[in-house]
Amino acid sequence: MAQRFSVMEVVDALAVDEAPYDNLEASVRVIRNPPRDKDGLCLQPDDASAEREVIMNENRQRFAGHFKYADMYVGIGRTHDEQTRYNCGRCNQEAKTKCQLLYETTKGVPFQLTPEALQAGSCGDWENKCAGDPEMRLALKSLESAGFGIALNGIGFSCGRCPFAEAARRPDSRGRGGYCRLGDFTTFYSACCVLNGAPTKE
Numbered sequence: 001m002a003q004r005f006s007v008m009e010v011v012d013a014l015a016v017d018e019a020p021y022d023n024l025e026a027s028v029r030v031i032r033n034p035p036r037d038k039d040g041l042c043l044q045p046d047d048a049s050a051e052r053e054v055i056m057n058e059n060r061q062r063f064a065g066h067f068k069y070a071d072m073y074v075g076i077g078r079t080h081d082e083q084t085r086y087n088c089g090r091c092n093q094e095a096k097t098k099c100q101l102l103y104e105t106t107k108g109v110p111f112q113l114t115p116e117a118l119q120a121g122s123c124g125d126w127e128n129k130c131a132g133d134p135e136m137r138l139a140l141k142s143l144e145s146a147g148f149g150i151a152l153n154g155i156g157f158s159c160g161r162c163p164f165a166e167a168a169r170r171p172d173s174r175g176r177g178g179y180c181r182l183g184d185f186t187t188f189y190s191a192c193c194v195l196n197g198a199p200t201k202e
């Protein structure tokens with residue numbers, strides 16, 4: 001029979017768990033500082049070992065957490081564009097050429113997407129269109145905080161279009177053939193993150 005605890009015993013136990021954690025003898029995390037080139041970007045090591053993939057996996061997860069990186073295996077799947085464009089016209093927030101999430105000048109007034117933005121505009125909140133994911137008219141996020149931009153290439157964004165990417169010395173075990181020099185990990189052409197450096201229209 002399962003052991004039963006009184007309410008006060010549970011409260012006491014939780015109180016102990018939530019006390020400030022100050023174990024000075026505990027291990028501490030390392031701060032990574034991979035080798036960098038003169039331009040300050042990471043230098044890709046010639047190492048395709050499993051140990052190296054563990055490090056890159058951690059680095060990739062960091063980008064997924066902080067910079068919304070997504071590919072078909074890492075990050076939030078709905079924010080990966082297998083068509084490698086991430087453009088407004090194919091975003092779940094787009095409805096009748098208006099963005100339901102962003103405003104341009106007045107909160108509550110949806111951002112009007114130009115034909116150019118529909119083709120090559122994007123922001124950090126892109127997600128693919130999905131009938132099972134209703135949106136709400138909010139228009140509460142500014143263009144600046146969403147990182148909105150229109151790609152000069154007229155097509156859109158992706159790691160393959162980012163100046164911080166270069167070819168991987170060797171594809172990793174999932175077939176990622178690119179290398180992100182900002183985050184020190186292998187990536188797919190179709191992946192993306194909010195740090196994408198593709199030139200945008202002023």
Ligand code: SF4
Nearest residue numbers: 088091093099122123
């Ligand atoms: S501005 Fe951002 S959220 Fe709005 S439609 Fe474009 S990509 Fe989607």
Ligand code: SF4
Nearest residue numbers: 159162165180193196
């Ligand atoms: S290559 Fe560019 S877009 Fe891709 S993860 Fe790195 S910084 Fe982001």
